[in-house]
Amino acid sequence: MIDYYHEWGNSSYFCENILTTIPRSNSLHMTEKKTTTEGAEKKAPKNFIHQQIDADLAEGKNGGRVHTRFPPEPNGYLHIGHAKSICLNFGLAEKYGGLTNLRFDDTNPTKEETEYVDSIKADVHWLGFDWGDREYYASDYFDKLYEFAVTLIKRGLAYVDLQGQEMISQQRGTPQRPGIESPYRNTSPEENLMHFEKMRNGEYEEGHCVLRAKVDMASPNMHMRDPLMYRVLKKTHHRTGDKWCIYPMYDFAHGQSDYWEGITHSICTLEFEIHRPLYDWFVDQLKTDEYRPRQIEFSRLNLSYTVMSKRRLLELVQKGYVSGWDDPRMPTISGLRRRGYTPESIRKFSERIGVTKVDGVTDVALLEHAVREDLNKRAQRVMGVLNPLKVVITNYPEGEEENTEAVNNPEDESMGKRSVPFSRELYIERDDFMEDPPRKFFRLAPGREVRLRYAYFITCNEVIKDENGEVVELRCTYDPETKGGNAPDGRKVKATLHWVSAKHAVKAEVRLYDRLFNDPDPAGHKDVDFKEFLNPDSLEIRSECYVEPFVKDAKPLDHFQFERVGYFNLDPDSTPEHMRFNRTVPLRETWKKMQ
Numbered sequence: 259m260i261d262y263y264h265e266w267g268n269s270s271y272f273c274e275n276i277l278t279t280i281p282r283s284n285s286l287h288m289t290e291k292k293t294t295t296e297g298a299e300k301k302a303p304k305n306f307i308h309q310q311i312d313a314d315l316a317e318g319k320n321g322g323r324v325h326t327r328f329p330p331e332p333n334g335y336l337h338i339g340h341a342k343s344i345c346l347n348f349g350l351a352e353k354y355g356g357l358t359n360l361r362f363d364d365t366n367p368t369k370e371e372t373e374y375v376d377s378i379k380a381d382v383h384w385l386g387f388d389w390g391d392r393e394y395y396a397s398d399y400f401d402k403l404y405e406f407a408v409t410l411i412k413r414g415l416a417y418v419d420l421q422g423q424e425m426i427s428q429q430r431g432t433p434q435r436p437g438i439e440s441p442y443r444n445t446s447p448e449e450n451l452m453h454f455e456k457m458r459n460g461e462y463e464e465g466h467c468v469l470r471a472k473v474d475m476a477s478p479n480m481h482m483r484d485p486l487m488y489r490v491l492k493k494t495h496h497r498t499g500d501k502w503c504i505y506p507m508y509d510f511a512h513g514q515s516d517y518w519e520g521i522t523h524s525i526c527t528l529e530f531e532i533h534r535p536l537y538d539w540f541v542d543q544l545k546t547d548e549y550r551p552r553q554i555e556f557s558r559l560n561l562s563y564t565v566m567s568k569r570r571l572l573e574l575v576q577k578g579y580v581s582g583w584d585d586p587r588m589p590t591i592s593g594l595r596r597r598g599y600t601p602e603s604i605r606k607f608s609e610r611i612g613v614t615k616v617d618g619v620t621d622v623a624l625l626e627h628a629v630r631e632d633l634n635k636r637a638q639r640v641m642g643v644l645n646p647l648k649v650v651i652t653n654y655p656e657g658e659e660e661n662t663e664a665v666n667n668p669e670d671e672s673m674g675k676r677s678v679p680f681s682r683e684l685y686i687e688r689d690d691f692m693e694d695p696p697r698k699f700f701r702l703a704p705g706r707e708v709r710l711r712y713a714y715f716i717t718c719n720e721v722i723k724d725e726n727g728e729v730v731e732l733r734c735t736y737d738p739e740t741k742g743g744n745a746p747d748g749r750k751v752k753a754t755l756h757w758v759s760a761k762h763a764v765k766a767e768v769r770l771y772d773r774l775f776n777d778p779d780p781a782g783h784k785d786v787d788f789k790e791f792l793n794p795d796s797l798e799i800r801s802e803c804y805v806e807p808f809v810k811d812a813k814p815l816d817h818f819q820f821e822r823v824g825y826f827n828l829d830p831d832s833t834p835e836h837m838r839f840n841r842t843v844p845l846r847e848t849w850k851k852m853q
């Protein structure tokens with residue numbers, strides 16, 4: 259699961275880290291072996307989270323319930339790391355017949371917006387999950403959290419520290435040196451209640467004071483050294499407006515929200531393992547019976563050729579390096595959706611990489627493989643020419659046309675067949691012709707015969723060039739006896755080309771997207787800005803492309819395989835007059851060859 263740690267008014271974002279195929283370090287948390295893609299189709303064994311839940315159920319804890327939650331902070335759009343966490347939490351509930359809550363961690367009004375709330379709900383639904391009537395917000399509990407804080411003050415377990423941030427930080431000590439107690443640590447409950455009420459009433463400015471829990475300034479765990487519970491933030495909240503000018507820290511809101519919602523298993527990222535004692539300490543002060551939520555941590559997702567920090571993604575958006583959160587090059591769920599990824603492919607990817615406590619990097623090629631595999635089964639086949647070269651079939655009667663029959667998807671017979679118009683003038687890919695081909699080039703060349711997919715054999719007889727010597731047209735002849743792609747005399751050709759009829763083709767803009775970064779770990783270079791590794795070839799726009807007329811009735815996000823080219827989908831900003839297609843992935847992995 260993904261959680262967030264707030265230090266004063268600033269939030270440091272942590273996303274999950276999934277099992278990887280490239281180890282990043284010899285982690286102290288290597289409690290499981292890494293998995294690989296080998297044998298991915300076999301039933302996945304139980305992971306360590308399943309084992310811990312099984313143990314809890316065997317002991318009869320929490321009445322045999324399993325209740326998880328997904329708690330995103332609405333300060334940006336969700337990305338592929340969140341998608342893995344969504345699949346994990348909702349998947350656990352499904353596996354054990356339990357429930358999952360959607361709870362927004364809206365404790366930091368300086369960065370959170372309703373726009374992000376709406377986008378998060380849309381993304382979770384798009385992935386195929388539903389939380390029913392269990393939509394919650396940390397802000398739902400602001401009154402209860404305040405009352406709980408007052409209770410801790412009265413019990414002598416919390417105090418208002420009137421020192422500044424710098425002094426408090428200095429007094430925390432180091433992992434090797436105990437902290438120094440604040441001079442306000444032993445202030446009476448009555449005086450602390452007075453100061454806390456003044457904080458709530460807005461009588462103190464931001465940074466003037468904080469409410470801290472009185473735990474243990476000598477603890478070897480730095481998070482137990484009188485952690486912050488509340489800070490002053492005179493900001494308008496997207497849900498509560500100006501009712502509050504103090505806001506709880508995440509570590510204080512987290513466990514209490516879990517407790518009040520009846521959460522049994524709070525799945526967090528590995529960064530929060532060290533926070534678990536504080537999580538348990540707060541719950542211990544609140545609980546009234548044997549029920550208690552259990553925090554379980556696993557490693558977060560790191561994806562090669564990608565940045566997973568919401569802060570860095572926001573920088574890319576705000577500084578115009580990408581067109582927005584849903585730019586198809588972004589690892590956001592909205593960006594992946596616009597690029598043509600399917601919910602099924604993302605869920606399959608999440609299932610295959612599993613969960614572990616091993617820190618490492620997952621190869622982005624695994625994600626690309628997942629969407630290829632899924633689209634191969636569901637994508638409508640069409641022919642599209644991205645770099646057109648005109649072909650005139652000189653012995654085909656002028657003014658005539660006919661239809662050839664094409665298979666919509668060889669992986670799914672139920673998708674049927676379609677008619678593809680054929681005429682005297684066609685377009686083929688420019689790369690499918692060479693005037694002086696090398697020995698192993700088997701496609702079209704002067705004097706050579708090739709097959710047109712679903713149509714006829716053609717032979718190139720003449721090459722037409724412009725004044726600059728560039729080939730602009732090919733004059734060919736066809737064999738009318740080869741309709742359907744087979745010669746009655748049994749002769750063979752070594753290449754089959756895709757094509758479109760010039761008279762019937764739909765002109766389209768095609769956006770060829772590639773990886774946003776050209777370095778496997780763009781954020782991992784010391785003293786080098788991650789933006790230095792932006793891939794200048796991550797987007798190529800081709801405005802003179804032609805696609806067979808079948809696509810005229812396509813709806814936004816409809817999936818297609820352009821035969822021999824790649825997987826594409828219709829962009830939401832397309833119009834009938836100006837169709838735009840986004841490349842999801844090429845048909846095959848080409849990145850390693852390019853590198």
